[in-house]
Amino acid sequence: MAAFLNQLPIGLSIGAVLLLIALGLTFTFGQMGVINMAHGEFIMAGAYTAYLMGGLLPALPVAFLVAGVMGLILERAAIRHFYGRPLDTLLLTWGVSLVLQQLARDLFGAPNVQVPAPSWLAGGVGILPYNRLFIMGLAVAGVVAVWVYLTRTGLGRRTQAVVQNRQLAATSGIDTGRVDMLTFFIGSGLAGVAGVALTLIGPVGPALGTYYIVDAFLVVVAGGLGQLRGAVLAAVALGLLNSYAEFWSDASLAKVIVFAVIIAFLQVRPQGMFVLRSRVLT
Amino acid sequence: MLELRDVQVVFDGFRALDGVNLTVPEGELRFLIGPNGAGKTTLIDVITGLTKPAGGSVRFGGLDLVGRKEHQIVRLGVGRTFQTSVVFEELTVIENLDLAATFRQPLWSLARRRRGISEAVEQALTRTGLEDLAERSAGVLSHGQRQWLEIGMLLAQRPKLLLLDEPVAGMSKDERERTGELLTEIADDHTVIVVEHDMEFLRRHASTVTVLHEGKVLVEGSIDQVSADPRVQEVYLGRRKAEDAVGNRP
Amino acid sequence: MIKRHLPFATVAVIALVAAPLLLEPFRLGLLAKYLCYAIVALGIGLAWGQGGMLTLGQGVFFGLGGYSMAMYLKLNEAGPGGLPDFMVWSGVEKLPALWAPFASPVFAVGMAVLGPVLLAVLLGTLVFRQRVRGAYFAILTQALAAAMVILLVGQQGLTGGTNGMTNFFELFGQDLADDSTQRGLYLVVASVLGILYLATRQLVHSRYGRLLVAVRDGEDRVRFLGYDPALVKTVTFAASAGMAGLAGALFVPVVGIISPALLGVVPSLELVVAVAVGGRHALAGAVLGAVVMGYAKTAFSEQFADGWLYLQGALFILVMTLAPKGIVGVVGRLRRARTT
Numbered sequence: 017m018a019a020f021l022n023q024l025p026i027g028l029s030i031g032a033v034l035l036l037i038a039l040g041l042t043f044t045f046g047q048m049g050v051i052n053m054a055h056g057e058f059i060m061a062g063a064y065t066a067y068l069m070g071g072l073l074p075a076l077p078v079a080f081l082v083a084g085v086m087g088l089i090l091e092r093a094a095i096r097h098f099y100g101r102p103l104d105t106l107l108l109t110w111g112v113s114l115v116l117q118q119l120a121r122d123l124f125g126a127p128n129v130q131v132p133a134p135s136w137l138a139g140g141v142g143i144l145p146y147n148r149l150f151i152m153g154l155a156v157a158g159v160v161a162v163w164v165y166l167t168r169t170g171l172g173r174r175t176q177a178v179v180q181n182r183q184l185a186a187t188s189g190i191d192t193g194r195v196d197m198l199t200f201f202i203g204s205g206l207a208g209v210a211g212v213a214l215t216l217i218g219p220v221g222p223a224l225g226t227y228y229i230v231d232a233f234l235v236v237v238a239g240g241l242g243q244l245r246g247a248v249l250a251a252v253a254l255g256l257l258n259s260y261a262e263f264w265s266d267a268s269l270a271k272v273i274v275f276a277v278i279i280a281f282l283q284v285r286p287q288g289m290f291v292l293r294s295r296v297l298t
Numbered sequence: 299m300l301e302l303r304d305v306q307v308v309f310d311g312f313r314a315l316d317g318v319n320l321t322v323p324e325g326e327l328r329f330l331i332g333p334n335g336a337g338k339t340t341l342i343d344v345i346t347g348l349t350k351p352a353g354g355s356v357r358f359g360g361l362d363l364v365g366r367k368e369h370q371i372v373r374l375g376v377g378r379t380f381q382t383s384v385v386f387e388e389l390t391v392i393e394n395l396d397l398a399a400t401f402r403q404p405l406w407s408l409a410r411r412r413r414g415i416s417e418a419v420e421q422a423l424t425r426t427g428l429e430d431l432a433e434r435s436a437g438v439l440s441h442g443q444r445q446w447l448e449i450g451m452l453l454a455q456r457p458k459l460l461l462l463d464e465p466v467a468g469m470s471k472d473e474r475e476r477t478g479e480l481l482t483e484i485a486d487d488h489t490v491i492v493v494e495h496d497m498e499f500l501r502r503h504a505s506t507v508t509v510l511h512e513g514k515v516l517v518e519g520s521i522d523q524v525s526a527d528p529r530v531q532e533v534y535l536g537r538r539k540a541e542d543a544v545g546n547r548p
Numbered sequence: 549m550i551k552r553h554l555p556f557a558t559v560a561v562i563a564l565v566a567a568p569l570l571l572e573p574f575r576l577g578l579l580a581k582y583l584c585y586a587i588v589a590l591g592i593g594l595a596w597g598q599g600g601m602l603t604l605g606q607g608v609f610f611g612l613g614g615y616s617m618a619m620y621l622k623l624n625e626a627g628p629g630g631l632p633d634f635m636v637w638s639g640v641e642k643l644p645a646l647w648a649p650f651a652s653p654v655f656a657v658g659m660a661v662l663g664p665v666l667l668a669v670l671l672g673t674l675v676f677r678q679r680v681r682g683a684y685f686a687i688l689t690q691a692l693a694a695a696m697v698i699l700l701v702g703q704q705g706l707t708g709g710t711n712g713m714t715n716f717f718e719l720f721g722q723d724l725a726d727d728s729t730q731r732g733l734y735l736v737v738a739s740v741l742g743i744l745y746l747a748t749r750q751l752v753h754s755r756y757g758r759l760l761v762a763v764r765d766g767e768d769r770v771r772f773l774g775y776d777p778a779l780v781k782t783v784t785f786a787a788s789a790g791m792a793g794l795a796g797a798l799f800v801p802v803v804g805i806i807s808p809a810l811l812g813v814v815p816s817l818e819l820v821v822a823v824a825v826g827g828r829h830a831l832a833g834a835v836l837g838a839v840v841m842g843y844a845k846t847a848f849s850e851q852f853a854d855g856w857l858y859l860q861g862a863l864f865i866l867v868m869t870l871a872p873k874g875i876v877g878v879v880g881r882l883r884r885a886r887t888t
């Protein structure tokens with residue numbers, strides 16, 4: 017029973033990390049039809065930022081900025097020419113991801129590095145270790161921030177308009193280019209924050225992003241495109257499913273089980289938990 | 299032949315169709331009119347399986363259509379065109395028509411190259427007058443030609459019931475005329491339902507007209523009965539006449 | 549008629565006659581390896597280039613084929629009642645039941661193709677029927693590749709874990725170290741590729757090929773022509789999976805190893821990249837891309853291993869932005885520029 021309960025914070029904190037990563041993906045995908053494989057490398061950039069700075073709290077805003085600016089550059093330099101061609105962006109950004117990983121290898125060396133956890137995160141309450149709690153707190157803060165941005169600010173409402181109907185939004189005078197840039201910046205920044213969070217539960221290496229990007233995309237698939245609610249639910253569910261599948265079977269079968277569950281879920285909800293309705297015939 | 303009973307369609311709480319009853323006997327040419335947003339396209343969507351009704355029944359030739367997949371309904375002999383025509387731009391006109399004509403063949407038999415032109419394709423080509431463009435890719439067709447190609451594809455399918463969603467929208471006067479002749483010709487040996495706005499077009503070609511308004515059938519009858527009906531004039535014709543006079547209907 | 553087949557005939561003569569005569573055994577072996585990849589690429593060209601299904605999990609099917617073949621080879625060498633070497637090392641005492649039927653070469657080769665086909669039919673049916681497509685499909689196939697690798701690595705006693713299976717000595721009584729065996733294998737791989745290429749080309753030019761393009765460009769519209777796009781897609785996806793499986797089965801005796809590193813997310817993507825570089829809309833482009841990228845990888849990683857990743861990444865960004873139709877597209881453009 018204790019072992020069973022111990023999986024809970026593990027699953028929740030993985031879900032929290034997945035959520036921070038998936039928020040950016042679900043909005044860039046939903047809003048611009050872009051699949052950004054280099055998103056994983058923004059996580060890695062965030063993690064290395066924490067490594068370079070040595071401190072957890074100061075690293076959070078810096079990692080957000082670093083990853084955000086990387087995302088902004090990628091969006092302006094390449095991705096914006098590929099809007100609405102998700103498959104092409106997938107391959108393009110994979111090339112970017114390869115280059116960034118190799119760059120990290122050249123800058124920081126191929127072996128993993130460890131970021132020392134701050135002493136105030138040692139210990140925990142009951143079954144909840146402080147470091148995992150902290151990660152969950154980060155995700156909650158991230159979701160609240162995104163929610164406030166989307167529903168309470170003018171720019172955020174414009175973002176939602178673009179997600180729902182880009183052409184209509186553009187013709188009603190919204191500068192879609194600016195909205196896109198901002199979405200990319202925030203989404204990539206959150207991935208950087210996720211990277212900082214990951215230093216609390218494991219080592220940092222050039223391929224860090226590749227371990228999470230696939231699962232984060234599954235969150236997008238299961239949650240529904242551009243859906244905040246969906247992303248939250250799917251991320252938590254996937255995090256828990258991952259950790260309990262490992263617990264009940266063994267680590268090697270866990271991913272297969274997760275995959276099977278997702279396919280089964282798509283039989284009931286083929287477009288994810290929440291769907292934006294559209295009348296477009298493709 | 300086609301019988302709709304109390305069909306309901308709800309989109310996020312909005313009743314697009316609110317208890318529609320419609321019966322179209324075999325061999326009839328029926329026109330469906332109504333102001334924008336009346337639910338005409340939705341009605342066709344329900345018949346062809348694109349939209350699932352929240353209630354009511356759709357029967358065709360004694361079979362219940364609700365719950366069947368789109369391609370299964372086509373296989374029962376119900377064909378349609380779309381308001382904004384969709385053709386396969388990378389394929390030639392002939393290939394588009396051939397694709398429409400061969401759907402009853404088993405899949406494996408399609409693994410051979412097309413040799414020559416089948417009879418159904420030939421007929422569709424001559425009826426729509428697209429012979430000269432047969433080998434061109436559909437991507438280069440003009441707006442009107444695309445709509446003819448769509449009608450041609452529909453004919454090549456050899457359906458029993460044809461549903462056409464605004465087939466003359468955006469056509470020039472000449473093109474409308476030709477399409478009208480084509481429609482009456484088709485109606486000789488098919489059951490046809492046409493969604494159309496253009497009153498003049500209706501007067502020339504319509505036999506029976508059903509007026510849809512806010513998801514309900516408002517009136518049904520001959521074109522003269524319908525246009526004389528005060529309710530229709532109020533919701534539809536009055537406004538439409540004024541617009542037509544200015545000639546700004548796209 | 550002759551003109552249409554001339555390019556293919558020329559390439560076939562070069563591949564089947566000139567290459568075995570001119571290339572030293574080591575180079576011929578490498579070429580055989582690229583041709584195995586080209587078979588996978590052909591399948592990707594069919595599924596993605598023609599059918600619009602971006603499959604990022606072809607490594608899974610390649611792996612199923614490869615492991616089937618490797619299991620047969622291992623059992624054949626261990627002899628009746630014997631255990632494969634890696635099982636002995638990892639302390640397995642009794643042959644797992646899953647392995648037993650693979651002692652038969654017919655079963656092994658059959659499963660190398662049938663296994664991937666069945667998996668693709670299952671996945672395709674479940675996914676396409678629900679109209680899950682485009683990027684969603686790509687993500688799912690990628691997740692499958694990721695899961696497959698973790699499974700193979702974790703089941704050490706069944707699969708040889710991270711190291712996979714290697715040290716194969718004989719195939720159907722022939723010594724695999726022998727140059728003549730390798731030459732024979734090369735010829736088999738080249739012929740299989742040639743035959744599959746012709747068959748796929750035939751399919752692409754058939755009515756089915758037109759239907760496939762229509763499904764790619766307007767799946768929903770195709771439904772109203774009376775076809776079931778899910779069926780068309782599943783069949784095509786299964787065909788491409790079968791090709792990948794066959795390629796995997798050929799790969800094992802040619803290269804002498806199968807391991808998770810050869811079939812995960814990255815190798816699967818690399819093959820898609822190769823197809824894009826060659827030209828996704830032409831089958832010849834897919835094959836060409838696989839051979840060119842295979843060759844480039846060997847050539848560059850021999851000299852500067854790290855540089856290869858930069859080069860590959862950069863090349864890919866360039867191709868996607870400047871020449872989305874790949875080498876075939878560029879050649880076509882040059883030819884048109886010359887004639888006008």
Ligand SMILES: Nc1ncnc2c1ncn2[C@@H]1O[C@H](COP(=O)(O)OP(=O)(O)OP(=O)(O)O)[C@@H](O)[C@H]1O
Pocket residue numbers: 293294295309310312314332333334335336337338339340341381
């Ligand atoms: N998928 C959908 N989701 C939400 N609302 C829809 C959907 N499809 C149709 N509607 C709404 O249902 C109503 C009827 O639409 P429909 O397209 O059937 O009208 P119509 O009579 O064909 O009009 P038009 O003359 O403009 O073609 C409209 O108000 C439309 O906005």
Ligand SMILES: [Mg+2]
Pocket residue numbers: 338339340381463
């Ligand atoms: Mg309409």
